[in-house]
Ligand SMILES: Cc1cc2nc3c(=O)[nH]c(=O)nc-3n(C[C@H](O)[C@H](O)[C@H](O)COP(=O)(O)OP(=O)(O)OC[C@H]3O[C@@H](n4cnc5c(N)ncnc54)[C@H](O)[C@@H]3O)c2cc1C
């Protein structure tokens with residue numbers, strides 16, 4: 034298997050079911066950008082370095098995710114609209130384990 | 142009024158390199174940028190991080206790239222209007238454009254290059270109800286003049302370098318400095334963090350961690366904020382100023398209302414030819430433009446700048462002949478009188494009598 038399925042709710046509340054390759058070293062933010070689920074310039078501003086929080090999303094399924102690094106933790110400490118299930122999409126690599134993941138993009 | 146040949150909006154790497162290519166064609170440039178320094182994203186977001194895909198540089202720090210660009214364009218004496226955002230563009234009867242900044246500085250040029258990247262960097266504003274109505278009435282996102290806070294009670298929020306550094310700086314000016322941060326750890330430089338801890342211990346900074354400013358109150362002017370602590374609940378803090386320092390994020394901004402063709406937050410250009418926009422005389426290069434296959438990379442922006450400048454030359458000098466010269470061949474002649482040229486290849490004479498074997502008769 035080289036693709037997994039993700040269920041993403043965009044900032045307008047629209048739901049999307051998308052396929053993401055697991056062999057391209059992509060992360061969640063990049064998948065969202067590749068499907069243009071958020072306008073260019075409003076997501077991935079720092080390129081995926083946990084430095085802008087423009088890729089914040091709420092994870093609503095109970096998948097086990099990679100642990101949060103210090104960079105991500107501290108960036109979320111300065112982001113707005115943060116909830117307990119907030120993560121930075123750019124810090125979550127696409128792996129087989131994420132198949133079926135459900136998430137929602139945080140407001141801009 | 143500032144006059145120039147090519148007015149460049151955005152002093153990121155692409156805008157900066159434009160100065161060089163234009164200089165080779167004897168065109169003068171002036172750069173406008175909303176940030177107080179040149180370099181765009183490279184300076185503002187990742188100056189200390191390496192870039193690996195600049196041709197012929199296996200690795201270069203973003204800050205060094207900008208430093209080198211500044212040195213490379215210096216002979217062409219670019220003008221800079223920094224810390225001001227280009228707000229309006231007006232076409233004059235003589236075909237020239239006048240671009241005015243938010244501070245009222247006017248610039249006039251026959252050609253405008255928009256090299257605005259992801260947009261001008263604007264402060265990130267916390268989602269607090271009513272905050273907009275207190276802007277400039279006690280809420281400021283940028284500290285322009287520290288003296289403004291003399292003998293005032295100030296609440297700063299944020300956890301990065303600017304929140305730390307301004308808290309430290311204002312200790313000697315303001316009558317009271319409170320720093321509110323959601324965590325117990327800070328992202329800033331180690332010595333700033335240590336200094337804040339020291340000032341907290343000596344009672345000069347009122348450090349409130351694991352807390353957040355949730356509400357602001359006042360009658361016309363800010364008079365207090367409600368701070369919510371993670372475990373201790375909320376309390377009201379009286380203050381004269383609230384300064385949220387949560388970094389900057391780029392917004393396309395006023396350029397979006399200039400009548401340009403916008404798609405995906407970027408300006409559509411003619412990539413088959415000259416990177417011109419739908420307004421004759423206005424070009425868009427670098428991250429700010431879009432066309433089929435666009436890549437937001439520095440090297441692509443450099444290419445676009447080089448091509449667009451050739452066409453700008455033709456508009457400024459209709460009918461005037463010119464052919465592109467290699468810098469190795471033509472050298473680089475600055476407007477400041479400096480001249481760089483490749484050394485002539487040395488021709489070495491050898492003074493040895495040729496030995497011609499005697500002809501045998
Ligand atoms: C973390 C990170 C890593 C990156 N790594 C690479 C890499 O490895 N390789 C690579 O090629 N690229 C990389 N990039 C992308 C690269 O930095 C951009 O492609 C490049 O900065 C674009 O340059 P630019 O001059 O077009 O725009 P910018 O650098 O965005 O500069 C635009 C400038 O225009 C100003 N501006 C905009 N509107 C106005 C206005 N109305 N008035 C006044 N000023 C205005 C802005 O303030 C800004 O300073 C990276 C980006 C980031 C964030």
Ligand code: FES
Pocket residue numbers: 062076077078079080081082083084085086087088089108121122123124
């Ligand atoms: S893209 Fe900037 S933090 Fe994820």
